[in-house]
Amino acid sequence: MENTIVELTRGNPGSVKTVLASVILALAVYQLLLAAIGYRKLPVGKPGPAFFTHRASGDMLAVLIVVVALMCLAVFGFEGDYALHIGAANGSLVVLGVKIAVVRSGKGGQLLPYLGTLLFLLLAVTWFTVAPDFLAGED
Numbered sequence: 001m002e003n004t005i006v007e008l009t010r011g012n013p014g015s016v017k018t019v020l021a022s023v024i025l026a027l028a029v030y031q032l033l034l035a036a037i038g039y040r041k042l043p044v045g046k047p048g049p050a051f052f053t054h055r056a057s058g059d060m061l062a063v064l065i066v067v068v069a070l071m072c073l074a075v076f077g078f079e080g081d082y083a084l085h086i087g088a089a090n091g092s093l094v095v096l097g098v099k100i101a102v103v104r105s106g107k108g109g110q111l112l113p114y115l116g117t118l119l120f121l122l123l124a125v126t127w128f129t130v131a132p133d134f135l136a137g138e139d
Contacts, residue, residue, distance in 0.1 A: 001074040013075045018134045020068045025127045027061045028120045035116055055103075062096060065123075069093055088125035095119045 009016040034057070036042035037050035069089060078086055099115040102108040 001070075005071055005074050009071075013071060014134060017068055017071050017075075018131050020064060020071075021127050021131055024061060024064050024068065025123060027057060027064070028123045031058060031061065031116065032120055035113065039113065062100065065092065065096060082130065085126060085129035088122045088129065092119060092122040092126055095122060 005013055031054060033042065034050045034054035037045050038047045038054060040047060069092075072089065095115055095118050099112065099119060102111055102115065
């Protein structure tokens with residue numbers, strides 16, 4: 001699997017992972033804005049289209065999160081120096097799974113704002129624990 005990812009990224013799995021993780025974080029910010037519009041915390045636009053777009057872009061975001069997680073696992077594994085990064089990434093996957101289960105079940109909808117906020121925070125911690133150093137050329 002590692003060789004396949006290295007070939008697909010033309011020998012730059014760290015760069016591709018960082019770009020994809022940055023896209024994930026940007027989309028997560030967009031998700032927060034859409035949810036705030038949908039829940040009428042941000043008085044801009046209409047809730048219906050905001051929630052529709054939130055759901056559609058969330059599906060794409062979930063796929064990107066899983067792709068990056070698989071890339072990280074295959075290429076980088078579980079290195080001890082990145083315990084916070086690994087913990088936040090694993091937490092992101094767990095919260096994402098719970099959030100998807102709640103949405104699909106139609107029950108527990110009152111938990112969605114909390115799960116979404118927690119997911120955003122975990123994604124932010126995941127990004128901030130590795131990407132800035134990589135982008136600065138330190139990793």
